[in-house]
Amino acid sequence: MGTIKAWNFLRGYVIIRVEGLTLERFLNLAASNNIYLWDINRVDYTLLEMKVTIRGFRELKEIVKKVGCRVELVEKKGLPFFIYGLRQRKMLGFGFIIFFILVFYLSSLIWHIEIIGNESVSTQEILESLEKENIKKGIIKYRLDTDYIEYKLLMEYDIFSYTSAEVQGTKLTIEVKERDLPPDLIDEDTPCNIVAIKKGIIEKVIARNGKAVVKKGDVVEKGQTLITGIISDEYSDIQMYVHAEGEVLAKTSYFYQVEEPIEKTIKVETGEVFERRELKVGDRGLQFIRGDIPFDDYVEEVREVRLFNLDIDLPIKILVHEYKELEPKIVKQNVELIKDSNHMKAVEEINKQLPAEAKIISKDVKHYVRDNKVITHVLIEVLEDIGEKRLLN
Amino acid sequence: MDDKMSNIKYNISEALELPKDLILDLPKIVMIGNIQINISNHKGIVEYTQEVLRVNSSIGIIKISGSDMELKTILSEEIIVKGNIEKVEIIS
Structure with a gap:
């Protein structure tokens, strides 16, 4: 039935009142002429109210003439009349079009x-x-x-x-x-020196090209030339520029210091708990406040109270905020344990700095106890290539 | 002659289980509770008010009495009446 109603609405229909004496004849003629009438109601002895399609209404005129009754249009209903009504209100339609153009235009921009x-x-x-x-x-x-x-x-x-x-x-x-850019490589034909990138004691110099200017046991500073690309002849003043190449292994040291106090204040729960309830609907929360939190120092813990024992995420939640009182407490730590942990920490830090190909020669760990603190010094000596090519100036 | 003819038609429809309203040109009246009545194969409305509806048919006039009766649809082959139906009479 609903589909018929919708169909009638789309096609449009009119409610009419027919006044006359031979209304039954009118109905019979309409039916035999295949004019669809529906919801016919006898309002009065001489008055009939009914619904008829727009086309049916036009065809009714002939029957009306034949029967000799009066037809009065009560109401127009349906989409065609609605559209017609809209057409009368031009500015509304205009605004509608502007709206669509605006939406289309704005959505075609990069925002x-x-x-x-x-x-x-x-x-x-x-x-x-x-x-x-x-x-x-x-x-x-x-x-x-x-x-x-x-x-x-x-x-x-x-x-x-x-x-x-x-x-x-x-x-x-x-x-x-x-991409990870490779370091600026120096062309093999360009003359260059090899210089130290860090301080160290030279252990071994292998100069494949160029002339080594340092020897084993030398202490070199950062930036010092190790293998030079300038080769001069003893017998002449002519200088040759070559692309220096080679490895310079040197002992370098890495140092790290860790401090850790023996006595430490940590915060301990006293067992005193203060609770606050919160009702949460969606993202909004409503807290039920019952006085201020009576502690100077506390931790907050939030716990959810399930309304129903269901496994679904309801938009309404009851949260309980628990404030637990904390008390500072001085704890004395074991010195040996601190030493161990300091040692580990220092080695870890040094390992981060060490180049991958470095070889560890020695490790020196010293602990000092001073001012209620354990100070750990870790010194690691490694053997590594400290040479880096640098253009001749 | 007519009687003979309708007798044969009746027998055929009986034998072949064909709908009798079509073969014998009889009206078919379907009632849904007391709120709706469908009359197919009618021959026109004789009288219609909210209390009384009289419909012509091949077996005579079908008179339906009730209150607040409304014609839901009228087609050349079917009439649907809605309302509070109290009585259905066939006056031949």
């Missing part, structure tokens, strides 16, 4: 540019370089050439190994991948 994956190049920098190409917030997305953006960024920044630009709705997402 946000997101850049993901950049670490060494700042987002601001990328945005500025895009802006030079007139790619910024507020441009129309259909004119955007994502392939061009990808290409341009790849060209402009050597560090990017991969770029992708994608438009999602009103958002332009640019994803970049940075």
Whole structure:
């Protein structure tokens, strides 16, 4: 029945009142002429109210003439009349069209540019370089050439190994991948020196090219030349410039100091608990406050009370905030244990600094107890290559 | 002659289990409780008020009495009446 009603609404119908004496004849004629009438009601002895389709209403005119009754239109209903009504209100339609145009226009702009994956190049920098190409917030997305953006960024920044630009709705997402740039390699034909990158005692110098200027046992400072690329002849003044190459193994030392107090104040729960209840509906919470928290120092713990024993996440929750009182307490630690843990900590720290190929020669650990503290010094001596190529100036 | 003819028709419809309202040109009256009545194969409305509806048919006039009666639809082959139906009479 509902579908018929909907269909009638779509096609539109009118409610009419027919006044006359031979109304039964009118009904019979309508039925035999295949005019669909429905919801016919006898309001009065001479009055009949009914519904009829728009086409049926036109066809009724002939019957009305034949029967000799009067037809009065009471109400027009349905979509066609509604649309007709809208047509009379031109400004409404105009506003409707403007609304759609506006929505369409605004959704075709780029409102946000997101850049993901950049670490060494700042987002601001990328945005500025895009802006030079007139790619910024507020441009129309259909004119955007994502392939061009990808290409341009790849060209402009050597560090990017991969770029992708994608438009999602009103958002332009640019994803970049940075590559680890290798250190500036010096061309094998360019003359250079090998200099020390850190302080150390020379253990072994292997000069494959160039001339070693340090020998075993020498103490070198950072930046000191180890293998020179300038070779001069004893008998002439001519100097030759070569690309120095070789390994310089030197003893270097790493030092780390750890301090740890023997007596430590830690906070201990006293067992005093203060509770507060909170009713949470969605993201909003309502706390039932019963005075201030009577402790100076406390930890807060939040516990959820389940209303029903159900395994679903209800939007309404009751939370209990528990405030547990804390009391400072001085604890005396075992000195031997502190020594061990200090030692471990120091070695760990040094290991982070050590180059991968370094060889450990010796380790020296010293503990001092001073001012109620255990101070641990760890000194590690390693053998490593301290040479680095540097261009001749 | 007519009697003979309708007799044959009746027998055929009986034998072949065909609907008699179609073969014998009889009205078919379907009642849903006392709130709705469907009359198919009618021959026009004779009288309609909220209290009385008289419909012509091949077996005579079907008179339906009740209150608040409303014609839900009128088609050339079917009439649907809605309302509080109290009595159905066949006046031949």
